[in-house]
Amino acid sequence: xxxxxxxxxxxxxxxxxxxxxxxxxxxxxxxxxxxxxxxxxxxxxxxxxxxxxxxxxxxxxxxxxxxxxxxxxxxxxxxxxxxxx
Amino acid sequence: xxxxxxxxxxxxxxxxxxxxxxxxxxxxxxxxxxxxxxxxxxxxxxxxxxxxxxxxxxxxxxxxxxxxxxxxxxxxxxxxxxxxxxxxxxxxxxxxxxxxxxxxxxxxxxxxxxxxxxxxxxxxxxxxxxxxxxxxxxxxxxxxxxxxxxxxxxxxxxxxxxxxxxxxxxxxxxxxxxxxxxxxxxxxxxxxxxxxxxxxxxxxxxxxxxxxxxxxxxxxxx
Numbered sequence: 001x002x003x004x005x006x007x008x009x010x011x012x013x014x015x016x017x018x019x020x021x022x023x024x025x026x027x028x029x030x031x032x033x034x035x036x037x038x039x040x041x042x043x044x045x046x047x048x049x050x051x052x053x054x055x056x057x058x059x060x061x062x063x064x065x066x067x068x069x070x071x072x073x074x075x076x077x078x079x080x081x082x083x084x085x
Numbered sequence: 086x087x088x089x090x091x092x093x094x095x096x097x098x099x100x101x102x103x104x105x106x107x108x109x110x111x112x113x114x115x116x117x118x119x120x121x122x123x124x125x126x127x128x129x130x131x132x133x134x135x136x137x138x139x140x141x142x143x144x145x146x147x148x149x150x151x152x153x154x155x156x157x158x159x160x161x162x163x164x165x166x167x168x169x170x171x172x173x174x175x176x177x178x179x180x181x182x183x184x185x186x187x188x189x190x191x192x193x194x195x196x197x198x199x200x201x202x203x204x205x206x207x208x209x210x211x212x213x214x215x216x217x218x219x220x221x222x223x224x225x226x227x228x229x230x231x232x233x234x235x236x237x238x239x240x241x242x243x244x245x246x247x248x249x250x251x252x253x254x255x256x257x258x259x260x261x262x263x264x265x266x267x268x269x270x271x272x273x274x275x276x277x278x279x280x281x282x283x284x285x286x287x288x289x290x291x292x293x294x295x296x297x298x299x300x301x302x303x304x305x306x307x
Contacts, residue, residue: 009232009236009298011256011257012236012240012252012256012257012284012287013284013287013288013291013298014280014281014284014288016284016288016298019281021274021277021278022262022273022274022277023274026186026190029186030177030178030179030182030183030185030186031177031178033178033182033186034177034178034179034182055281055284056262056277057261057262058193058197058261058262058263058273061140061193062186062189062190062193065136065139065189065193066182066185066186066189068139069132069135069136069185069189070179070181070182070185072131072132072135
């Protein structure tokens with residue numbers, strides 16, 4: 001099957017593997033990302049998350065964004081992002 | 086030395102010092118709460134600005150001021166959401182990661198809705214699967230055409246009208262799930278459940294007809 005055809009069938013059929021709902025994905029997303037960033041096996045810790053991220057483009061985008069920004073430096077010029085005193 | 090607090094969870098979780106400080110400040114009943122909420126909003130705004138810039142290419146032409154208004158709206162909504170869900174923070178991640186996800190969500194939803202603000206939701210497929218692929222060999226194209234025909238037939242006959250509409254919108258016409266949920270007056274979760282059920286029906290029909298649906302790769306977000 002060609003790559004284009006494979007992409008289309010993926011969008012229509014999903015992966016067919018067990019997966020979380022969008023609500024459960026959002027609930028566990030912060031934990032999942034922190035485990036990923038710490039080098040742990042996030043998919044073992046939160047079963048069904050990987051399946052959902054493979055099937056839901058919106059949740060996948062939010063996962064990718066959170067993964068990219070969760071370790072932003074704690075401070076930037078003009079903004080104090082550390083915990084309150 | 087103050088003993089680190091724990092939060093309600095299935096198993097007791099000890100908060101890290103920064104998360105503990107955030108929670109204490111945001112739950113403060115005195116003047117310190119205003120400062121903490123201000124810092125929270127600044128953090129939400131920073132993440133929202135970062136995310137709208139990240140998704141800027143998806144909305145076409147937009148000037149910087151308008152984009153920043155969207156980021157500020159998202160940051161306002163995210164701040165309210167964090168404060169409203171503070172008791173849901175289970176301490177299983179850093180507080181900042183937990184809070185960031187609200188800003189990411191609000192900024193993403195805001196940009197998707199902005200992109201579709203003046204557009205009708207197409208009800209018919211805009212691009213059926215398996216259009217001719219110039220890179221495919223003859224055998225690959227025959228197999229793709231065969232499966233495409235089976236998929237079209239399954240979409241037409243194996244799904245309820247609502248399942249078909251949701252599948253066509255989300256999986257063929259690239260309508261973002263938040264946008265469709267808003268237009269239909271339902272939730273993202275309810276729509277995803279409909280999509281999930283439709284996919285199961287399609288897989289079952291194709292399997293019954295002797296096709297073997299391939300495993301999927303992760304798709305990039307739209």
